[in-house]
Amino acid sequence: MSVISNLTASHTAVTFAERKLKFNLMNRANLKIPRPYQNGAFSVSKLAVGQSSRAAKYPSVRMALVDERLARGRGTADPSGVLAYELVQGALVKWSSMMDKSVPEPPTAILLHGILGSRKNWGTFARRLAQAFPTWQFLLVDLRCHGDSASMKKRQPHTVASTALDVLKLVGKLRITPRVLVGHSFGGKVALSIVEQAAKPLARPVRVWVLDATPGKVRAGGDGEDHPSVLISYLSKLPKEVSSKREVVNALLGEGFSKDVAQWVVTNLRSTSPLGSPSSSFSWVFDLEGIAEMYQSYEETNLWKFVENLPQGVHVNFLKAERSLHRWALGDLQRIHAAEELAADGGGGVEMHVLEDAGHWVHADNPDGLFRILSSSFQGF
The missing domain is CATH 3.40.50.1820 (Alpha/Beta hydrolase fold, catalytic domain)
Structure with a gap:
């Protein structure tokens, strides 16, 4: 392969x-x-x-x-x-x-x-x-x-x-x-x-x-995590760079999104820390504005x-x-x-x-x- x-x-x-x-x-x-x-x-x-x-x-x-x-x-x-x-x-x-x-x-x-x-x-x-x-x-x-x-x-x-x-x-x-x-x-x-x-x-x-x-x-279900438009809107309010994936997971859980969704979302974070740096930083790898349009088109x-x-x-x-x-x-x-x-x-x-x-x-x-x-x-x- x-x-x-x-x-x-x-x-x-x-x-x-x-x-x-x-x-x-x-x-x-x-x-x-x-x-x-x-x-x-x-x-x-x-x-x-x-x-x-x-x-x-x-x-x-x-x-x-x-x-x-x-x-x-x-x-x-x-x-x-x-x-x-x-x-x-x-x-x-x-x-x-x-x-x-x-x-x-x-x-x-x-x-x-x-x-x-x-x-x-x-x-x-x-x-x-x-x-x-x-x-x-x-x-x-x-x-x-x-x-x-x-x-x-x-x-x-x-x-x-x-x-x-x-x-x-x-x-x-x-x-x-x-x-x-x-x-x-x-x-x-x-x-x-x-x-x-x-x-x-x-x-x-x-x-x-x-x-x-x-x-x-x-047709979205009744749970909060089943409304991608709400999730996309919330993500747009988060910083473009964060210090850890855990803080994003905790923030999503605090907003009522499920653990599965929270852990899935942070797979879109990529490390931006220099090799050997004592501190960590991550940035998103997606274009959230474009994704919002794509989801709207998906609905329509x-x-x-x-x-x-x-x-x-x-x-x-x-x-x-x-x-x-x-x-x-x-x-x-x-x-x-x-x-x-x-x-x-x-x-x-x-x-x-x-x-x-x-x-x-x-x-x-x-x-x-x-x-x-x-x-x-x-x-x-």
Whole structure:
């Protein structure tokens, strides 16, 4: 398995043969090399070889960070507009976007996080999928205003549709045609919008998984932590730099948010303290104003028409968490079941699933159950 990270500074094209030679030399030396660094006018992503903490959980897999440069030139836009991403590849995948176009790409799945999340939310789960399905690769992205994509140049408005278009642009640059799209919460609507907006048809069949979200109205539950707009508003009042994660957790608990939500939110804090400094400091890695717009768009975006008129070969799977914080209205469930019949007649597909013993954060609450349900999408390739 390998993890491919994009570089957002200026890039220089390097031939596949050069990279292969570099890999062989490093692999022979069994070196552990630091994180990517700046070298002159371009970023260099060095190859880390050896056992990592993540690889230790999957002993049959060696984790590597592979140099992946998006060259300037015809058909490539300014790299500053590219989403931050990781490409988690199964052990049998021998493909890179830098390769000749004649080399067939492996089947690809895209995993999308929700509001106030990041691609790291999917890291462990993606590596598990890659180990179970070694011919597949899994694209994890930081959506606009989130994680490492928060600093990229982005055009307003910050909507579900514009977020989906960002992902489509990245897919185009990487020359990937996804067969499966998995989106959690806000990411679920983004996944639907990707298929709806695709300038040319995606792979057929293409399977879309919408995890604990509906195509239309967002119905928050009764608990305070289940109102992301309230959470976003409260976070906007906090300092941009704090001395500890604990003080933020305590502040959120004091406002009535749950411990799970408080601990999840502080994963968006990154240390800004100089190495060896006796004091600590952390800053937020998201663009909260943009995220507020994105959440408003999530509430307002209605994709029922698309779900009820699916193109041939598109299969949409809705998954409801048994203990979902969102209120799944009876009307929503009935409409999904009605869409199942409409899609079957039109050559598409709609299915409804329920994940037992899970709250809204399905991939954290019941990863085993989610793995079993999603696995059917990766078989037969």
